[in-house]
Amino acid sequence: MNNRIDFEEISDLVQATKLHKSLYVDESIFKTEMERIWGKAWIYVGHTSQIPNVGDYCTANITPSTPVILIRDKKACVHVLHNRCAHKGAKIVEKDRGTIRGAFRCPYHGWSYRHDGTLLRIPNESGYEDTGFIISDECNNMQPVAKMEVYRGFVFATLSTEAPDLKTWMGGAITCIDNLCDRSPEGEVEITGGVLRYEHNCNWKFILENLNDTMHPMVVHQAVVQSAMDYIGSLPEEATRERSLAEIILPFGSSYENFEDSGITGFKYGHHYDGGKTSIHANYEVFDEYREAMENAYGLNRMNEILSFNTHNTLFYPSLTIKTAIQNIRVIRPIAVDKFVVETWAFKLKGAPDAMLHRTLQYSRLINSSAGMVGPDDHEVYLRAQEGLKSPGGEWVEFHRQYGQDTEHPDRTTGGGTSDLDMRTQYKAWKEYMSGEIFQ
Amino acid sequence: MNNRIDFEEISDLVQATKLHKSLYVDESIFKTEMERIWGKAWIYVGHTSQIPNVGDYCTANITPSTPVILIRDKKACVHVLHNRCAHKGAKIVEKDRGTIRGAFRCPYHGWSYRHDGTLLRIPNESGYEDTGFIISDECNNMQPVAKMEVYRGFVFATLSTEAPDLKTWMGGAITCIDNLCDRSPEGEVEITGGVLRYEHNCNWKFILENLNDTMHPMVVHQAVVQSAMDYIGSLPEEATRERSLAEIILPFGSSYENFEDSGITGFKYGHHYDGGKTSIHANYEVFDEYREAMENAYGLNRMNEILSFNTHNTLFYPSLTIKTAIQNIRVIRPIAVDKFVVETWAFKLKGAPDAMLHRTLQYSRLINSSAGMVGPDDHEVYLRAQEGLKSPGGEWVEFHRQYGQDTEHPDRTTGGGTSDLDMRTQYKAWKEYMSGEIFQ
Amino acid sequence: MNNRIDFEEISDLVQATKLHKSLYVDESIFKTEMERIWGKAWIYVGHTSQIPNVGDYCTANITPSTPVILIRDKKACVHVLHNRCAHKGAKIVEKDRGTIRGAFRCPYHGWSYRHDGTLLRIPNESGYEDTGFIISDECNNMQPVAKMEVYRGFVFATLSTEAPDLKTWMGGAITCIDNLCDRSPEGEVEITGGVLRYEHNCNWKFILENLNDTMHPMVVHQAVVQSAMDYIGSLPEEATRERSLAEIILPFGSSYENFEDSGITGFKYGHHYDGGKTSIHANYEVFDEYREAMENAYGLNRMNEILSFNTHNTLFYPSLTIKTAIQNIRVIRPIAVDKFVVETWAFKLKGAPDAMLHRTLQYSRLINSSAGMVGPDDHEVYLRAQEGLKSPGGEWVEFHRQYGQDTEHPDRTTGGGTSDLDMRTQYKAWKEYMSGEIFQ
Amino acid sequence: MSVDLEETIRKFLYLEAELLDRADLEKWIDLYTDDGTYWMPAAEGQSDPMNHISHIYDDRTMMEIRRRYLANPRTSSAEVPVRTSHIIGNFRNLEKTKKNHVEIRSNFQVSMWYRNSLRFYAGEYVHQLKEADGGLLIKHKRVNLINPEAAQRSITIYI
Amino acid sequence: MSVDLEETIRKFLYLEAELLDRADLEKWIDLYTDDGTYWMPAAEGQSDPMNHISHIYDDRTMMEIRRRYLANPRTSSAEVPVRTSHIIGNFRNLEKTKKNHVEIRSNFQVSMWYRNSLRFYAGEYVHQLKEADGGLLIKHKRVNLINPEAAQRSITIYI
Amino acid sequence: MSVDLEETIRKFLYLEAELLDRADLEKWIDLYTDDGTYWMPAAEGQSDPMNHISHIYDDRTMMEIRRRYLANPRTSSAEVPVRTSHIIGNFRNLEKTKKNHVEIRSNFQVSMWYRNSLRFYAGEYVHQLKEADGGLLIKHKRVNLINPEAAQRSITIYI
């Protein structure tokens, strides 16, 4: 009934400069990942702005078989509960989001639960008398996850009671969440404008490797950049609106030098970002109205500090990646060894002009949508790798770039923007989770 | 090549008042069930009224990989044969039903077999001379199942040579088959009006647990009952036809008290029924013409005895459930750990007015059809449980209701109508079959 | 992570006159076959006429997870390369065929490779300096298969370095390739007219058993032969064109005697053919223009020798079967235990009239197409066997026909045309491959 | 039969389909005559809704109950909405069956999204229509699935 | 080209589809001219039925044999019936190709139920039609599947 | 609204579908007005393309880039061609929205073959059309999928 892999096998699979192909295609490795990584790490569930009112809930899967509910109770506390009736195990809610008025009610036999998951009522309860059933036993509640914490509205949950507290786990990468929120003149962000879900027919790790893989855009996205440039070239001089629309695509053609300059910063537990001082999105226009609001809120210096901290993708390994300068996030939801879904959500910076939200949504639509002009080519190369890695024509995936040349700091590691530091960072964490070295 | 579970594991999975969730979601348990329960118990194959003439056959699957043929031979004997050619294993017939004129003929090399499965002819047989092939060897026949028996037209088969005879196995539940047949003024029933097949995307045990789970209708079927009552409320007084049509739905809103009164009766091997003295269908109209025919056939006392024995669902564990008062049956055909098909068949009571058949069919259509207003909500909660039981947010399914309060009789156990006696009865049998305690 | 079967188990599964059903339905046997048979035998990849020019390529799967590329390089050498980038494993080409101008270029990070697979360039290569990465290491090339050889344009590849050379492996069956090519007045054939792909939802071995199973046509193809004869009977005398069109189907109704006469010849490694002196296609018309070209090319005697060597199907076990007299081939591509694809390709005899190619294509269309009148009935009986062999109503597939009556020659075994010599030949090889007795 | 009539009928059936796609069963029922019926047989060429099982055979009573049922917030099978798109085509065999009554056949394909998966229903419609007050009403709608005998998953709509 | 002609052609193609859906190949063949042909190419944009393989390229001889074959009780692939429903739409590019001959393009989707599973065929039809005796006959029907090069499962019908 | 106009519109939409099926985006863009837009919302009944995410919301600028992008030989997701067949039907609710502008609704089913598998998209079109120079142009096309909120696989075409 169980074919998990041994701890000893793990160390052979992840070496200093190469990974074994089985990481991507082996079902038992996937199952083990679901237990030891996704079943232990802090996983992003949702944002409190999605559930502003009492009883509002949204749902998510922490692992493919761990559906949970994020809900706000009558005292405005938020809870992350397993979406499972304590009676005979029925999933309590089926929709992505909604509002629970009064109490949860299981659709099978009508057990009801408060917003915090505690049992409220069992219909015809007298049948349990003198049977050894203890109605007050906690096992009769909808179960909370092992731990949940909220940081500036970002709700994370873990299935491990041993996980360190959320801030410790985030480490230095927390500055990216701070930066995102600080980009609001009010210091607060809210999710708005719905969600895109993009089904990927490949292993979940491909997208994490791709986020800060700066060697790929020049190749994978060459066609769309050429197309945009070709179109721009065809425009009459006065077509400024068209030109500026088309320019949203150009950063994907940034040179290797540009990318090298942006640098990569890695943290414990696999988190990392590229950029910092600069990123490929550093040149997007700053709207006057926004600059004014920011300066009013923070003063010139602090404003400049905030806006000049420019990261491209920040990964909170393994589930959440943030584009601070764009104000969107992507969330990874694994499904099978060769299937996962990416959710793209947009943030509104409170107090910022609507035009910024419009740009965020435009970016999501053109770049991250399954019907965009960037995501599908990334997906295509993942598919190619998913198929190619089954082949006996090779055993390994290599990641030597700038190996041995990273700089260690007390709380982080930094390296060149075209290095494989992002790979080294995440696979160090992968190995530690999988071999049980981090926490149980 | 084999990952069956050990006998020892079984006892941990089924406890006095709770079941482990793996029973519903674990594929190796499903495979083991197919061998040890479905591969041993008497499984309902069909009814002799489906094959009235020589050569008539119908097919069924005893397990997902055990296709069999029920056929009537030239002497009017019925046989249950494996649907497999002795030569190279081709399935001989592909349709659900039909008539074999003369002999079975395998579509591959033309081996032919008599209605009883014995080999009739091999084309170009001379090639077998002096090869050690013994044409008269029984292994060259279409193989019969280990045992088959017919009771009042109901054909059961078992793949176990050790199974007790059918009547012993049925025990006291046999009275329900008797009652169904006795409800015919001629003492005979026949299947008519075709079959509905309903694909369930969940474990087969959910429907068996639901049959006499009297705690669910008030909740699961609340909406349809409300709808019918709301509609009835909207009718003008004179709309008696409409009102009586709508009333077919009301029993699904019976109160817990009503259900409690109907009682549950359990037998060895997992069989059980609710009702007896009364059931939720006890109040359906008895047609005058029918009452007359019955009284003529049986006399008043015996007629009343027959008609007052009112059971709702009688389960012959694990494959057949009968609604005597409705005159339909449902047959369970497992397919995978999360898939099975339910067949709904209607019986005509010979000598009864057509209106009774019409009502049976109407009931099947409205209640049991995949497009009905009752079945889909039952299916929905099974789906919820199938998903919820994969969650780590709980390990068990509980069934404490009235635990320790059942009454033991020599040949049966009785308990309250809202008790979990139905669960206790079937999981006792499940455990005995799975641990090899009943018969091998 | 691995559930291959033991060598000892193998010998029990294949006995002198019967095969165990698990060969067809057990997934671990299928996986083992892919390693030990398809991962070792010489597998047909394609024909050099498909890639006439520099850079032309076509692709194929040697096993379900072994995609390879057949390509012609600048010196007109052909190569069989694994379709996998050495960097991170992406499949390099995705289409069935095409032309690589200049060099292969991986779509992910742009590594480029010469036509022979050797690494040409890594973009931004400087990142690999001082990292221990050795750019000249062969592991950075697109890997060639273990061995490849070409015989008269037929390209075979093996994943085993221990395989004997191709001619040795082909043994006496090689005369069929010679005969096919010699049927061209110029001694050369070329693939033309595209390919038909037919998805079979059953185990790959069924079609190999069927090729020279002469006991099946009279039964399986009885309907189409009857239909053609019925149609011919309906024709007025003068309808000679219609009659001759219809006659293409008649050989499938050949009598057992005819088939017996054609004989079967088996070779080491599982190869075999039926016919030789004669075959069911021996009576197809020889076009005058063709006869003339042949006589001019070869002289009368040699021409007669060539044309009178008449085989029906010649199997190069396990991947290629040739109809020399028809000039088409079928190629087997396994996908899963119950799925494979058959490709049908037509050959043009260089120097022969177009009418012969038209007939070849007509034959493929009517007989081998998934929309033909012969293939679908073969497929139907394979489906029946695939289902029937899961049944517990029998354990074995028998093949006694003329057992003990074959004639052994130094390099081949001959037997009656309706014998099971084809089965004995291929399952001897199956057992040797699977038990590791042939080569590793 | 005039082209105009057929065009009118097409539009009417498109309207019927639109109401189903919008799940507006209240208006949809109004398209039926008081004695109107909806039939989805469970066997190929089924001749009889009474003596043989059907998937659905609803008169207006059952339509009225079903409409309420499908809209009821407690109907757990409807917690997740069903979304459909009907394509009706191949209109043919328009004939007058009796005074003010016509019958027309068409083919349909219905794409359905439900519980995160896509499903398809296909087959033939037979509509018996009644002309009344210058408009049309449905006397009887028969839905001949191409697979009426197949095992069906839950069907919580009219097709 | 008149709207009337196009409407007539539509009705004619609906009739053709109906005969296929009813598996009435006898009547279906009668819709073809004596030299009529049915072609399902095996490659996108295939120019030639003779020098390149096709899935089907039947003249009336092969139609006559295939009709008998599919109806023969010994045809094991037809023991379980095939059921289909055609939708034809997007009629376009109606043009006169020569005297009494017109060509029209349309799109089709065919839903098929066979051996307990649902399948779909989709693509484009090109019909070459001949006007004769006030009626229409099919001179040539070309079936451009959207996936002519794909591995196909058994196809035991005309699409 | 005249039957003639509707017939003209149908033909126009069939032409639009044909250009999509032939992947002739150059001609397809020419069917749009200079300020024309193509919208595939990501939510049922979505009211707004600006403040809510969409799958696609392209003006001519993005159409022009996308057209070049899909035809670029370096677009790896387009190395294997996408093949489609559109069926448009159930035309309805034709109405004049302002001078020279009409709106029409229809249902669609698109069968797609891509990377060796068949996919289906279904839903409702809303076309806002402008009459110009005796011909029609698309001012706005809205594609209401039946499952706009579903997780989608890569969509490398206009539907």
Ligand code: FES
């Ligand atoms: S399963 Fe939830 S109340 Fe019974």
Ligand code: FES
């Ligand atoms: S498999 Fe039945 S006759 Fe050969």
Ligand code: FES
């Ligand atoms: S995977 Fe091929 S270049 Fe990186």
Ligand SMILES: [Fe+3]
């Ligand atoms: Fe990218």
Ligand SMILES: [Fe+3]
């Ligand atoms: Fe129920």
Ligand SMILES: [Fe+3]
């Ligand atoms: Fe054959």
